[in-house]
Amino acid sequence: MLALVDGNNFYVSCERAFRPALKNRPVVVLSNNDGCAIARSNEAKALGIRMGAPWFECRQLAEEHDVVALSANFVLYGDMSDRMMSVAAGLGPGQEIYSIDESFIDMTGVSGDLTDRARRVRERVLQWTGIPTGIGIAGTKTLAKLANHVAKSADRKPGSYPAELALVCNLARLPAADLDAVLQATAVGEVWGVGRRIADQLKEGGVLTVLDLVRMDPATVRRRWSVVLERTVRELQGQQCISVEDQPAPKKEIAFTRSFGGAVTELADLVAAVTRFASGAAIKLRVQGSKAGQLQVFAHTSAFRPGPKYSRSLIIPLRRPTADTVELVSAAVRGIEAIYRPGFNFAKAGVMLLDLQDGGIEQGELDLEPEPEARSHLMGTLDKLNDRYGRGTISLASAGMKGPKRNFEMTQNLLTPQYTTCWADLPVARA
Amino acid sequence: MPLPWVQGTVPAGFPSPAADFAVKRHDLNELLITHPAATFMWQARGLSMIDLGVADGDVLVVNRALTPKHGDIVVAEVNGDFTVKQLYKRGGVIKLVSGNSTFPPMLFRDGQTMTICGVVTATIKRFR
Numbered sequence: 001m002l003a004l005v006d007g008n009n010f011y012v013s014c015e016r017a018f019r020p021a022l023k024n025r026p027v028v029v030l031s032n033n034d035g036c037a038i039a040r041s042n043e044a045k046a047l048g049i050r051m052g053a054p055w056f057e058c059r060q061l062a063e064e065h066d067v068v069a070l071s072a073n074f075v076l077y078g079d080m081s082d083r084m085m086s087v088a089a090g091l092g093p094g095q096e097i098y099s100i101d102e103s104f105i106d107m108t109g110v111s112g113d114l115t116d117r118a119r120r121v122r123e124r125v126l127q128w129t130g131i132p133t134g135i136g137i138a139g140t141k142t143l144a145k146l147a148n149h150v151a152k153s154a155d156r157k158p159g160s161y162p163a164e165l166a167l168v169c170n171l172a173r174l175p176a177a178d179l180d181a182v183l184q185a186t187a188v189g190e191v192w193g194v195g196r197r198i199a200d201q202l203k204e205g206g207v208l209t210v211l212d213l214v215r216m217d218p219a220t221v222r223r224r225w226s227v228v229l230e231r232t233v234r235e236l237q238g239q240q241c242i243s244v245e246d247q248p249a250p251k252k253e254i255a256f257t258r259s260f261g262g263a264v265t266e267l268a269d270l271v272a273a274v275t276r277f278a279s280g281a282a283i284k285l286r287v288q289g290s291k292a293g294q295l296q297v298f299a300h301t302s303a304f305r306p307g308p309k310y311s312r313s314l315i316i317p318l319r320r321p322t323a324d325t326v327e328l329v330s331a332a333v334r335g336i337e338a339i340y341r342p343g344f345n346f347a348k349a350g351v352m353l354l355d356l357q358d359g360g361i362e363q364g365e366l367d368l369e370p371e372p373e374a375r376s377h378l379m380g381t382l383d384k385l386n387d388r389y390g391r392g393t394i395s396l397a398s399a400g401m402k403g404p405k406r407n408f409e410m411t412q413n414l415l416t417p418q419y420t421t422c423w424a425d426l427p428v429a430r431a
Numbered sequence: 432m433p434l435p436w437v438q439g440t441v442p443a444g445f446p447s448p449a450a451d452f453a454v455k456r457h458d459l460n461e462l463l464i465t466h467p468a469a470t471f472m473w474q475a476r477g478l479s480m481i482d483l484g485v486a487d488g489d490v491l492v493v494n495r496a497l498t499p500k501h502g503d504i505v506v507a508e509v510n511g512d513f514t515v516k517q518l519y520k521r522g523g524v525i526k527l528v529s530g531n532s533t534f535p536p537m538l539f540r541d542g543q544t545m546t547i548c549g550v551v552t553a554t555i556k557r558f559r
Contacts, residue, residue: 021511427513
């Protein structure tokens with residue numbers, strides 16, 4: 001049996017844990033540069049603020065209804081996620097952390113009443129961390145996702161599903177007729193792995209509800225759609241096709257990209273920005289113990305703002321696979337210097353590390369060029385210093401100095417304090 | 432006569448008599464935090480708890496995993512704010528009591544909500 005534990009409106013719940021005055025008020029959390037709504041409280045959802053809605057479009061509605069908008073505080077969300085995950089892990093012997101607010105729990109071998117156990121774990125996550133969650137239990141990942149959707153909808157929209165399925169929903173325990181009713185009450189578009197395009201195609205073919213989809217013949221689905229949708233149908237029918245991954249596979253590529261806070265026109269600013277991106281990506285690379293064979297760097301103007309448009313990306317093969325910040329940054333800087341054209345307002349840039357390989361493997365060379373001085377010790381020291389004294393304590397000089405805000409830095413005008421990770425930001429209790 | 436060359440290092444001096452007794456140094460986390468996932472810090476502001484040992488500016492170590500009982504010092508949510516008080520829970524009466532006679536206890540009428548966030552298990556007080 002599998003469970004999916006998912007934090008309700010996770011970013012909003014993290015904010016509310018430290019600002020109780022936000023409870024029962026409409027709250028939205030905005031993406032980097034305060035662009036789009038990436039999390040909404042139930043009250044904000046009820047006002048019709050869509051996921052991903054650009055903030056300038058909602059501003060008037062927000063003012064009328066006194067909506068609180070906050071800049072995404074990923075330092076806080078990351079710490080709260082870690083706490084939530086470690087308590088949720090008590091549900092069973094295996095855990096796959098699927099995203100910042102979701103984890104699959106393998107409940108194989110857990111004895112006793114699973115629904116009851118899930119209710120107790122849900123209560124514990126709420127009491128220990130302040131984060132409300134929904135838990136879905138079923139035989140496959142796709143069904144557990146669906147069960148989670150039912151658990152949350154039954155809570156948020158009374159009447160959408162039977163009330164006893166709210167908060168914790170165990171589909172495996174439902175009598176067949178009740179399960180069919182739940183599947184019939186759910187649109188195909190809600191199924192994990194069914195995107196909007198496929199959902200539209202299914203609807204055209206008369207497949208409207210999850211029950212319609214479950215009753216399809218997998219072979220037909222494969223013929224008319226794809227192997228991927230076939231796998232989804234099999235999973236919905238209870239046949240496990242996607243396993244729980246305890247150990248996440250090392251990433252095949254690492255990206256570090258940002259939209260700029262303001263328009264960037266100078267090469268020096270772009271160089272500073274890609275230096276920071278490449279340095280950040282290099283840390284991620286070393287954390288997973290890999291080396292990169294190639295580096296991609298890109299920069300482009302905004303698709304929305306007026307002015308001349310320009311977009312360019314370059315792949316730079318590295319001399320030998322490396323995890324060395326200095327080598328990665330110099331490749332990124334060479335790339336951005338080649339890309340740069342004056343007269344454009346750059347809105348976004350990024351660095352991608354590609355062709356990743358195990359850091360332990362070294363390719364011997366029939367080359368007379370001397371090996372570069374081993375810098376892995378230096379890189380280890382760099383990571384330790386930045387870990388202990390804060391990101392950016394030691395960086396390459398081309399990253400630019402700390403100090404007055406640069407154009408390429410993010411706008412986070414509505415940022416809340418880092419309550420759980422910064423001593424200066426402790427929440428206050430009145431005595 | 433050629434002598435065999437032995438490669439390796441020979442430690443000079445006396446071995447430390449404490450080497451066999453090496454243990455971990457005092458770790459404050461061990462003393463103060465029993466449930467890491469459920470432990471949060473607040474900072475106290477005000478004088479209402481001074482007689483119970485909570486001074487203005489103290490850092491409060493709050494464990495959310497413990498069930499609050501009568502006499503515990505707790506961080507609670509009242510009217511959208513956090514407050515640190517002593518929990519009184521006797522004979523069906525629940526109130527938050529101050530540790531300073533000039534501050535009256537906080538009572539709760541029907542419809543008013545008070546949520547206990549966690550139990551204060553320690554305060555961290557720095558003198559310089």
